[in-house]
Amino acid sequence: MLEVKNLTVSFHTYAGEVQALRGVDFAVEDGEVLAIVGESGCGKSVTVQSVMQLHKPDTVDYKAGEILYNGENLLRYTEKQMQQIRGKEISMIFQDVMTSLNPTMTVGKQITEILKIHGQKDAGKNKEQAIELLRAVGIANPEKRFDQYPHEFSGGMRQRVMIAIASACNPKILIADEPTTALDVTVQAQILDLMKELQKERNMSIIFITHNLGVVANIAQKVAVMYGGIVVESGTVYDIFYRSKHPYTWGLMNSTFRLEQDKKEELHPIEGTPPDLLNPPKGCPFASRCEYAMKICTEQLPEQTELGTFHKCRCHLLDPDCPVDIDEVRKHEQKFS
């Protein structure tokens, strides 16, 4: 349904050119949930904002690549054509709900507005549909809530309203950019359940951005791990959790608490900091933090190796001529299997 190929995006800043995405590839099938994971600044949000083309035109430079939606390259669409896609075909919800909702408009008006923009002109029917949508996302007493303003809702309820707005026109794809990060754990679980329900009912595809691997295991079927503006590893949830091959993916796993883990066992954060994308390294972006880094890693960006139908990884360790002791590497793999 959506295929992103070799997406290369830069931003012009006062400090210079920020090479935010350097050849991102991923695909989302019909009714599938893809999680994009990685540390802050790795390019997750820039990727999905590029899909929706939300960047300011005078600062962004789409250097290469394609964003194919049902076979059509969205990068060739005009702003007018994109307005027909946003909200109707592809919708997005954000982490910061308070700034995404209009504080001066009732939530009912904000839902009916999107229905109107996409061609439903009957005000009475739109109101009925908006109330039904509020009910569907778990807002109690939706008839009364329809006339209330965002500040009269709690954080979790506001996120439910956002989901109602985003799903109003039955989009084929819902993009969720860290939608549960600002919420407490119980509300997070409720919002995840709601999204799973909607996805099943409507056979929607979801692209879920998160840095929380617990959330990934809960909601996704496929995962793309991003680092330094590229997808370093991708595959099914099983591929990533149980047979990952990339040292950065191992680092993410080692820094996450697992249920079976002894409470006294320490978590191991990944030492160091992500690369500066104003001046990204020419080799593997993870080289300065990787305990297996070799000379070639600082000189050459690893090619993508296909390890299975969906499992792909970019690491020189997978080169058949790699001099690193493969048994040492396998120890890590066994740790998660």
Ligand code: SF4
């Ligand atoms: Fe580490 Fe080299 Fe693999 Fe990059 S390519 S993750 S530096 S071993």
